[in-house]
Structure formats: C-alpha cells, structure tokens
Amino acid sequence: MMDERIRTLTDQIVGQFKRLGYDVNADEVYKRLKLLIHEFKVPESEAVRTIRNWLMKEYEIPREKLIAEAPLVKIADITKPGQWISVKAKVVQLWDSSSPSVSQVGLIGDETGIIKFVIWAKSGKGEVEEGKSYLFRNVVTDSFQGRMQINVTRTSEIIELDEDIPLPPREIEVVGALVAIQQNSGLITRCGICRRVMTKGICPIHGKVEGFEDLRIKGVVDDGENVYEIILNEENIKKLTGIDLEKAKRIATERLDRNAVLSELKGRLLGRYLKVKGTRGGRYLIVSDVEFLRGVDREEVDRLLEEVSA
Ligand SMILES: [Zn+2]
Numbered sequence: 084m085m086d087e088r089i090r091t092l093t094d095q096i097v098g099q100f101k102r103l104g105y106d107v108n109a110d111e112v113y114k115r116l117k118l119l120i121h122e123f124k125v126p127e128s129e130a131v132r133t134i135r136n137w138l139m140k141e142y143e144i145p146r147e148k149l150i151a152e153a154p155l156v157k158i159a160d161i162t163k164p165g166q167w168i169s170v171k172a173k174v175v176q177l178w179d180s181s182s183p184s185v186s187q188v189g190l191i192g193d194e195t196g197i198i199k200f201v202i203w204a205k206s207g208k209g210e211v212e213e214g215k216s217y218l219f220r221n222v223v224t225d226s227f228q229g230r231m232q233i234n235v236t237r238t239s240e241i242i243e244l245d246e247d248i249p250l251p252p253r254e255i256e257v258v259g260a261l262v263a264i265q266q267n268s269g270l271i272t273r274c275g276i277c278r279r280v281m282t283k284g285i286c287p288i289h290g291k292v293e294g295f296e297d298l299r300i301k302g303v304v305d306d307g308e309n310v311y312e313i314i315l316n317e318e319n320i321k322k323l324t325g326i327d328l329e330k331a332k333r334i335a336t337e338r339l340d341r342n343a344v345l346s347e348l349k350g351r352l353l354g355r356y357l358k359v360k361g362t363r364g365g366r367y368l369i370v371s372d373v374e375f376l377r378g379v380d381r382e383e384v385d386r387l388l389e390e391v392s393a
Contacts, residue, residue, distance in 0.1 A: 089117050091207040091237070092127065096134055098238040099221065105142050112138070128242060153221040159195035161233070164226040170233065173216045173248040175362075175369050176314065179267060179280045183287060187211060190364055191219070192250045197364025199232040206236050210277065216248040217241050230365055250362050257359045257368060258376055259306030261352050268300045269345030270331045298328045300348060304359060304368070311368040313359060319373050324351045
C-alpha cells in the first residue's frame with residue numbers, strides 16, 4: 084500500500100531536483116524515505132535532509148546549486164510575482180479561511196516588512212502557529228489584487244526555527260474612527276484542534292469537534308487618509324469596553340442570543356475614535372495596543388464639522 088505522506092515528501096524532493104534539471108529515481112527516493120521514517124523512526128525533516136544529501140552525492144550536484152534555487156530574501160525585497168524564494172519569518176497573524184483549498188492564510192513578518200502567506204491544502208504542509216518563526220523554503224511569490232504574497236506549494240518546505248525573527252522595528256500610531264466591524268466578530272467558537280473559527284459547531288477542516296469560545300473584533304479603522312484592517316483580541320476589547328470573555332458569555336446567556344455580544348460591541352465601539360499602536364503591513368495593522376481617543380466620538384466630530392462649514 085502507498086503511504087500518502089511518504090508519497091508527498093517523495094514528490095516534493097523529486098520536484099525540487101527536477102527544477103534543477105535532474106531526473107531522480109522516484110521509486111528509490113520513496114523506498115529510502117519509507118525505510119528511514121517507518122523503520123528507523125528518523126524525524127521527517129531529518130529524513131528529507133538525508134535523502135537530499137544522498138541524491139546530491141549520487142548525482143554529483145554542487146551544493147551551491149541547491150541553495151541558489153530558492154535564495155533567502157527579506158520581505159521588503161519581495162516585489163515581483165513568480166519568483167521562487169526562501170524567507171525566514173514570524174507568523175504574526177492567522178486568518179480564517181473559508182476555502183477548503185486553503186490550509187492556512189495570514190501574515191508573516193521579518194524586520195523589513197510584513198506579507199500575506201497562503202498554505203495551499205494540497206501542499207500537504209504542516210500547520211504554522213502564531214508567534215512562532217519559520218524558514219519558508221522554496222515558496223513562490225504571487226500578486227493578488229495588486230499586493231504581493233507568498234504561496235506555500237507541494238515543493239515548499241516549512242521548517243520551524245529556534246530563533247525569534249524580529250518584526251519591523253518601527254511601530255506606528257494611527258488615530259482614526261472604527262468605521263466597520265466585520266462578520267465573525269464578537270463571541271466566536273474556535274476549533275479545539277486548529278483554532279479556526281467554527282460555523283454552527285463545524286470546523287472547515289476538522290468537522291464536528293469540540294470547540295472553545297473566544298472574543299475578537301475584525302474591524303476597519305479610517306484615519307482620513309488610509310483605511311487599516313485590524314483584529315482586536317479579548318485583551319484589547321476588555322480594555323476598551325470592560326467586556327471580557329466571561330462577561331460576553333453572560334450577555335449571550337442572558338439574552339439567549341450570541342449575536343447580542345456583537346450588537347453590544349458595535350454599540351460601544353462603532354464610530355468611536357481610537358488610538359491604535361501597531362506594526363503596519365500593507366493595509367493591515369498588527370495591533371499592539373489600543374485606546375479611545377478620550378472625549379471624542381464620531382457624531383461629535385461630524386457635528387463640529389457641520390457647524391464649521393455652516
Ligand atoms: Zn479545526
């Protein structure tokens with residue numbers, strides 16, 4: 084019987100060498116991988132490295148060639164689509180993906196910038212975690228709606244790093260009105276396995292599993308010049324409204340309606356002026372701190388503006 088995982092790893096290795104111009108024996112790679120992983124219990128990444136080294140010797144491939152294949156670049160230097168690159172970066176935000184063809188989507192960053200990443204489901208790549216740093220090896224750059232992103236494909240590799248990749252050093256401060264709060268905000272349920280947002284008790288990946296409640300807001304801040312998409316977590320929401328997860332659960336229970344939490348948060352936050360500190364990545368602002376701009380709300384500003392123009 085064919086082992087799916089070994090098959091995937093084999094395809095990956097064979098594909099990588101094919102792009103270098105070498106037709107390696109897939110059966111041989113498969114057999115050796117299976118032996119290393121199943122018989123000798125060598126960890127996957129170690130087994131892959133071993134096979135790769137063996138192939139390089141076997142086909143007399145200079146090491147520079149393999150490294151040259153996907154050069155290590157900084158995020159700020161990713162400007163063209165269709166480039167095969169490697170990137171060392173920290174996962175700064177994971178988003179919900181409603182598409183079954185997408186395994187994970189979100190933002191990664193290094194000290195030069197932040198960029199969107201997509202791990203395609205058929206790439207068969209392991210899951211990444213927020214806050215952890217990885218080497219994204221042999222990924223391909225792409226442009227979607229005029230913005231750059233990286234795609235993790237079958238031939239890519241994701242290797243967790245011990246080092247902590249720093250984010251861009253300069254935090255910015257945005258003062259603007261919270262002009263929108265998107266769906267899937269308020270009291271949400273996350274999958275107990277992967278933390279994805281569940282809809283009616285169903286995780287898009289794991290189906291009907293045990294979940295846990297969380298509080299968050301996906302919103303849009305407009306400072307008059309730019310709009311920024313932000314995500315506020317429980318801590319941010321508590322700071323602004325006094326509503327934490329426990330209180331949110333109580334609101335939902337008392338009013339027999341989970342959506343009551345979202346209504347409550349909208350009532351307290353929509354149109355209010357916020358001072359948001361964070362790191363900018365394209366149209367996203369990774370929030371590190373948020374507070375109200377005291378004494379100002381949108382209606383008041385609108386009224387003042389009307390008075391001025393009258
Ligand atoms: Zn799940």
